[in-house]
Amino acid sequence: xxxxxxxxxxxxxxxxxxxxxxxxxxxxxxxxxxxxxxxxxxxxxxxxxxxxxxxxxxxxxxxxxxxxxxxxxxxxxxxxxxxxxxxxxxxxxxxxxxxxxxxxxxxxxxxxxxxxxxxxxxxxxxxxxxxxxxxxxxxxxxxxxxxxxxxxxxxxxxxxxxxxxxxxxxxxxxxxxxxxxxxxxxxxxxxxxxxxxxxxxxxxxxxxxxxxxxxxxxxxxxxxxxxxxxxxxxxxxxxxxxxxxxxxxxxxxxxxxxxxxxxxxxxxxxxxxxxxxxxxxxxxxxxxxxxxxxxxxxxxxxxxxxxxxxxxxxxxxxxxxxxxxxxxxxxxxxxxxxxxxxxxxxxxxxxxxxxxxxxxxxxxxxxxxxxxxxxxxxxxxxxxxxxxxx
Amino acid sequence: xxxxxxxxxxxxxxxxxxxxxxxxxxxxxxxxxxxxxxxxxxxxxxxxxxxxxxxxxxxxxxxxxxxxxxxxxxxxxxxxxxxxxxxxxxxxxxxxxxxxxxxxxxxxxxxxxxxxxxxxxxxxxxxxxxxxxxxxxxxxxxxxxxxxxxxxxxxxxxxxxxxxxxxxxxxxxxxxxxxxxxxxxxxxxxxxxxxxxxxxxxxxxxxxxxxxxxxxxxxxxxxxx
Numbered sequence: 001x002x003x004x005x006x007x008x009x010x011x012x013x014x015x016x017x018x019x020x021x022x023x024x025x026x027x028x029x030x031x032x033x034x035x036x037x038x039x040x041x042x043x044x045x046x047x048x049x050x051x052x053x054x055x056x057x058x059x060x061x062x063x064x065x066x067x068x069x070x071x072x073x074x075x076x077x078x079x080x081x082x083x084x085x086x087x088x089x090x091x092x093x094x095x096x097x098x099x100x101x102x103x104x105x106x107x108x109x110x111x112x113x114x115x116x117x118x119x120x121x122x123x124x125x126x127x128x129x130x131x132x133x134x135x136x137x138x139x140x141x142x143x144x145x146x147x148x149x150x151x152x153x154x155x156x157x158x159x160x161x162x163x164x165x166x167x168x169x170x171x172x173x174x175x176x177x178x179x180x181x182x183x184x185x186x187x188x189x190x191x192x193x194x195x196x197x198x199x200x201x202x203x204x205x206x207x208x209x210x211x212x213x214x215x216x217x218x219x220x221x222x223x224x225x226x227x228x229x230x231x232x233x234x235x236x237x238x239x240x241x242x243x244x245x246x247x248x249x250x251x252x253x254x255x256x257x258x259x260x261x262x263x264x265x266x267x268x269x270x271x272x273x274x275x276x277x278x279x280x281x282x283x284x285x286x287x288x289x290x291x292x293x294x295x296x297x298x299x300x301x302x303x304x305x306x307x308x309x310x311x312x313x314x315x316x317x318x319x320x321x322x323x324x325x326x327x328x329x330x331x332x333x334x335x336x337x338x339x340x341x342x343x344x345x346x347x348x349x350x351x352x353x354x355x356x357x358x359x360x361x362x363x364x365x366x367x368x369x370x371x372x373x374x375x376x377x378x379x380x381x382x383x384x385x386x387x388x389x390x
Numbered sequence: 391x392x393x394x395x396x397x398x399x400x401x402x403x404x405x406x407x408x409x410x411x412x413x414x415x416x417x418x419x420x421x422x423x424x425x426x427x428x429x430x431x432x433x434x435x436x437x438x439x440x441x442x443x444x445x446x447x448x449x450x451x452x453x454x455x456x457x458x459x460x461x462x463x464x465x466x467x468x469x470x471x472x473x474x475x476x477x478x479x480x481x482x483x484x485x486x487x488x489x490x491x492x493x494x495x496x497x498x499x500x501x502x503x504x505x506x507x508x509x510x511x512x513x514x515x516x517x518x519x520x521x522x523x524x525x526x527x528x529x530x531x532x533x534x535x536x537x538x539x540x541x542x543x544x545x546x547x548x549x550x551x552x553x554x555x556x557x558x559x560x561x562x563x564x565x566x567x568x569x570x571x572x573x574x575x576x577x578x579x580x581x582x583x584x585x586x587x588x589x590x591x592x593x594x595x596x597x598x599x600x601x602x603x604x605x606x607x608x609x610x611x612x613x614x615x
Contacts, residue, residue, distance in 0.1 A: 145400075167525070188519075188520045189520070190518075190520045190521060190522030191515055191521070191522050191523065191524035191526075191527075192522035192523070192524065192525075193522075194524060194526075196525075196526075204529070205526075205529070205530075205534075206526075206529040206530050206532070206533040206534050207529065207533065208533060209533060210532075210533055210535075210538065212538075212596075213596070213600075217593070217596055217597075217600065220586070220600065221600035221603060221604060222532070224582075224583075224586055224600065224601065224604040225603075225604040225607055225608055227582065228579075228604055228605065228608040228610065229608050229609050231578075231579065232608060232609050232610045233609070235446040235447060235448060236445055236446060236447070236463055236609070236613075236615055237447070237452060238452065238463040240463050240464070240465060240521075240523075240609070240613055241463065241609045241613070243521075243522045243523045244523045244609045244612060244613070245609075246523070247522075247523035247524060247525050247527060247528040248528045248532070248607075250525045250528065251525050251528035251529045251532055254525060254529065255529075255532075255533075
């Protein structure tokens with residue numbers, strides 16, 4: 001892993017620079033439905049306020065985080081620098097926002113940029129996969145004796161309805177590369193808010209009732225356990241007993257949501273739009289989950305870590321991202337879901353302006369890009385600028 | 391006892407007062423006077439009335455944990471609960487057949503027990519200060535294939551067989567309670583389970599298995615109380 005190669009201050013147009021904290025706050029703010037991206041930075045403790053949380057819950061808001069694991073290149077996606085010595089071989093194309101150009105590898109998103117908010121100046125100062133993933137997912141650095149929960153767990157806790165029959169937090173990550181970097185963690189929020197992680201299978205384990213038990217036998221067994229629990233609780237009422245009961249009640253609820261994890265339940269026309277790839281299927285699943293009230297869904301797409309053959313890697317992966325992401329945005333919009341679903345596209349960092357001897361780009365955290373759409377985020381906004389090529 | 395005189399335990403300093411300063415002071419003096427006798431200290435604690443209190447509390451409001459007025463309810467560690475489950479499905483009569491320690495069967499059964507124990511342990515999370523039961527645990531216990539194969543299918547002997555052979559329902563329920571909860575059922579519980587089991591010959595084995603499952607997965611088995 002190479003350290004950042006840009007000296008501090010190179011991209012220091014402070015008025016353009018959207019700090020990590022501001023970015024995380026704006027994520028919270030946009031969840032709360034504020035209309036401007038940076039309009040309300042005083043609301044860092046937004047979710048401390050019970051009434052606000054209640055209101056959000058009532059509206060059934062969700063986040064779909066498209067996690068570009070390994071760090072995609074901002075140059076070959078949202079922030080191309082054509083014609084510069086290190087700009088790479090791809091050209092740019094105009095977009096639906098006058099004056100904004102993005103990489104030619106994203107023709108479909110180019111037509112939809114007016115429905116998104118682009119940030120081109122993330123400066124997160126951490127270029128290690130593990131620590132940077134933790135930083136971005138948690139929104140802050142851990143302390144020596146305190147690990148913070150990630151944003152999925154926080155939003156699961158704040159937005160999940162207690163009687164919910166769906167998971168609160170689902171994470172897809174199918175590729176093996178990078179899977180173990182920075183495990184998602186609910187930390188002190190507890191296992192109740194841990195993600196349901198789907199890596200090798202598209203459906204969660206143990207969701208199907210045992211074959212040997214009939215539906216009636218299964219339900220009567222669950223009923224008996226519930227009565228025994230209540231009896232125990234009459235003398236031993238405690239948070240532990242309540243947590244135990246709620247886990248089993250949620251398990252029952254989840255079992256009834258089994259068909260939710262079956263993309264075959266979608267009409268063929270919709271499935272065809274998302275395409276046959278695993279990433280496409282997972283994004284369709286993410287939409288299904290958001291639609292039924294799952295507050296936080298992360299769809300991991302790996303592995304963007306192009307230390308060698310950066311251009312071939314992006315030539316292969318960016319068009320898929322372009323297709324799947326634009327399909328998701330269209331689908332959400334058509335269903336009227338985009339006003340209460342926030343889509344965020346980012347990884348742990350971007351890639352260097354320099355092109356190394358293996359025609360790769362290395363880790364770069366001082367000026368990279370992320371995209372958001374939906375949930376009140378200002379459409380057509382482009383924040384930040386940088387001058388990464390010399 | 392599940393809670394320290396100072397909480398969090400590792401933040402023992404002037405700005406974090408103990409819940410019972412006099413007691414802590416007294417214990418410190420005793421410990422020093424007895425030449426740092428750790429065994430003696432532990433003996434004293436476990437023989438104290440505070441340690442031996444029941445966790446049952448009848449009145450509406452349970453007293454705060456740090457008052458030590460009632461025993462704290464805690465989660466079993468993965469190892470403890472795995473042992474509870476594995477012992478729970480073993481028939482009491484199995485324990486009487488003491489195998490010759492030099493026999494290969496003795497070695498085999500020990501090896502199997504350790505293998506099962508480490509497998510069952512892996513289904514559960516280590517309790518932390520902020521422990522919550524995960525839905526994964528509930529799903530695993532409800533629908534996991536391994537739960538079936540390790541706890542409910544594998545043994546030709548075991549508690550289920552002993553109970554199946556029992557002709558008298560009352561006695562069957564009594565035995566299950568004594569074996570799993572180490573107490574007899576209350577009258578109400580006995581009635582409840584009797585109506586649960588009294589379903590005809592065909593479905594009796596299934597109901598019996600369901601009863602054992604419900605006893606083993608209920609909080610009375612899962613928690614240290």
